[in-house]
Amino acid sequence: MGGCVGRYWEGWEDSQSRGSSRNGGRGARNEPLKKERPKWKSDYPMTEGQLRSKRDEFWDTAPAFEGRKEIWDALKAAAVALEGSDHDLAQAIVDGANITLPHGNLAECYDELGTRYQLPVYCLAPPINLISERCDDDPSDSAEPPVAPKKEFQLKVRLSTGTDLRLSASMADTIGLLKKQLQAQEDIDTSHQRWFFSGKLLPDKTRLQDTKIQKDFVIQVIVNPQALQGPKTPPSPTTTTTTEVGAANPSPTSTSSPESE
Template structure:
């Protein structure tokens, strides 16, 4: 994968190396996850699509390196939650996976076995020279984008409980409309749903055609814990789980 080395501010180090390495000495230091995200500048202006592609490539290949897949999954879920400004959920995911943060960031962290994990800066925040693929003008002053033909297909969504579902959708449908469909199908209040694709929070007015989603790709739906029916037990420890680790899916799902 090509590197994306840029300039960094606010004391953030270049964490472009990926994978994990054995490091038994964490020193017992574990700080809360910081709300601040790193500010960095790419060596070349990146579009939103290029940033998504770099992130997808990293998350698809990271588990192949040393380290535990469940920890990589937790780190991915935490980074998505953090970028969606849900700091409490990100912290709960980190705590639930027993991940130690020596510096209070996901850039460098350790699991309970002492394995070291490093996340590249582009997985933690977009560059300051990101090129928006959509106009920044007020939508009310711009003509409506052409609506895709109403050709229905089965959209696959993955709940934070790990359950995969399919909804009848068309590229012209809005996320708000699909939330209502999911509410009718699974009795999950639309206000308790947050939809993400490629690490980006989707607003109710976003149409599927705006996400550039393709057939067999998956949208993840994080359900507010208040909407869940009672506590669930962790399959590995049997302890009451306070949150669910989500596998953020932005690549074709395996059937």
């Protein structure tokens, strides 16, 4: 066999990894696939993206060398399964493709025709000096996208009563929040407000930035007529009493001070 596999598969060159030769793999010793993955260190700290690119380059070009494409595909699938800790699946793929493993690993193997295949160590495991491209404090990992800083402007609002108003707003504000601001300013309950823009009803959870509104545009607010009709106030008991007393005794002293009688 050309080239021995070291303890940690160190020092391999890509040309050696892609090369294959026929050297009597048929009938060679076949070991079960081992769960252990090789430990190795890259010549330079490698990022996850660089590792993916290096692997993709190998798998894209490997079938161009000696060997059958279906075997290369099986080896790739087995390597991915093994790295994902699915040892049973990796073993099933190897057995299904009639791949022989003299050393119990994918670094050197043979197909049923005796063709030798070698996989580089970076396709079998990441290096111990791999650099993670994400950190726990990365805002991109949060469930909600970051909200842009508030930049307030005067939002034009036109009520169905014909009144035009201006509300202090930002593009991050929700319609529900602006309804409360209108309620505080005009004493119109939020349940009696319906906001429309471009002919569409705006739900309370909608943000201004989602409506594509610009500073000079106007939002229509339909106000429930019941909100404009104040509750009828019944006559005050004091007023009624005063009127009756005045009718019976028109004297102003009797009305203002009952004790004077």
